[in-house]
Amino acid sequence: MSNIRRILRQIPLLIIWLMASGLIWGFVFTRITDTDPAHKIAVYIDAETPGAAELATRLDNLKRGGIRMVQVRPFTYAMLDGSSLASADLFIIRASDMTAYRDWFAPCPDGFRPESGAWEDDSIRYGIPVINPLADFQPLVEYVSFDPSETYYLCFGKDSLHMAGNAGAVDNEAQYFADILLNGSF
Amino acid sequence: MTPLYSPEExxxxxxxARLYRTVALILAVAGLCVCxxxxxxxxxxxxxxxxxxIIAVSTAAGWAAILFLNVGYRPLMGTARHIQHISGAEAAEYAGTIRKTGKLFQIPGSIVVQKIRLQQGDEALTLNVDARKAHLLPDDGTKLRVQCRGTFITAFEVYHE
Incomplete structure (x- = not known):
């Protein structure tokens, strides 16, 4: 049998290896590029986020204490795993979706940004405006493809381990990163 | 006699074959290390x-290793084992008129074989030859003396009556 024919007969095996390689390394990669929730800050954004990697890098450079990693992801990233979405530390949610995702939020910390025109439910503050189409200062606009007709609110995750007062909380770094996002100091 | 096999071969x-296998192993390990x-x-x-x-490097290294093993190592090793195997078979000599049947078949994990008919008067013997060596045999109708190990022709000689 000529070598050409031998090579052609390997094509099914080569295709199988291609698929296996993608699956195996995709799984390994996911495991090594992640860490446990107690050591990472996860920010999920209710919009397309073409600058997610860049924003994550900038926030990652500001991490401190026990935080090893900062993740910034659009909601679509968690399409197959809703649990990671619901347990995020910080959310950036458009105004029209705030009611739908209300159960994921913890109340804003007492005294946090009292002047900021928060989104309230039952007189409890849940969201601080972070992207406001009418504002001059838009620190996130180059990272997030937001809808110009909506205000976006920064919210704290009720299952976050980085909010003092939440069950099992290890520190209060969610508020630290919330300040950074609201100030644009990244 | 013209030999078709030799221990040196x-x-x-x-x-x-072992060189191909070593290269395949090196490629696989190197690919893994790079990843x-x-x-x-x-x-x-x-x-x-x-x-x-990472996926590109893993795929390329894997493909190279697969090709070196399946296209290089296995056919060579199959042929080497075939030669070693027939060296231990019973030896015999036959004479007759050759006719190549053109029929090929693959021995699993080994060589491709061509069937040869050796006409001895009213009887015909069916013998085998490594398909890679079949072109060395003379044309149909030639009178041949052949040495065989088992049913495989290992050497031949043209004779004229």
Missing amino acids: AATLSRR VLLCFGVRPNNTPRRLFE
Whole structure:
């Protein structure tokens, strides 16, 4: 049998290896590029986020204490795993979706940004405006493809381990990163 | 007699086969090492590209190893084992008129064989020859003396009555 024919007969095996390689390394990669929730800050954004990697890098450079990693992801990233979405530390949610995702939020910390025109439910503050189409200062606009007709609110995750007062909380770094996002100091 | 096999050929084929296998192993291990090293260089701003690079390196190394093993090592090793196997078979000599049947078949894990008919008067013997060596046999109708090991022709000589 000529070598050409031998090579052609390997094509099914080569295709199988291609698929296996993608699956195996995709799984390994996911495991090594992640860490446990107690050591990472996860920010999920209710919009397309073409600058997610860049924003994550900038926030990652500001991490401190026990935080090893900062993740910034659009909601679509968690399409197959809703649990990671619901347990995020910080959310950036458009105004029209705030009611739908209300159960994921913890109340804003007492005294946090009292002047900021928060989104309230039952007189409890849940969201601080972070992207406001009418504002001059838009620190996130180059990272997030937001809808110009909506205000976006920064919210704290009720299952976050980085909010003092939440069950099992290890520190209060969610508020630290919330300040950074609201100030644009990244 | 013109020999079709030699012990030296088996040794040469085995050596080449082991070289192919070594290269396949080196490629597989090198590919794995490169992928592991690439994993250490992951940063938040290069994650998708780094994953693509790792999959590309893994796929290329795997394909190369598969081809070296299945296209290089296995056929050579199969032929070498065939030669070693028939060397231990019972020897015999026959004479007759050759006719190549053109029928080929693959021995699993071994060589491709061509069937040869040796006409001895009213009887016909069916013998085998390594398909790679079949072109060395003379044309149909030639009178041949053949040496065989088992049913495989290992040497031949043209004779004229």
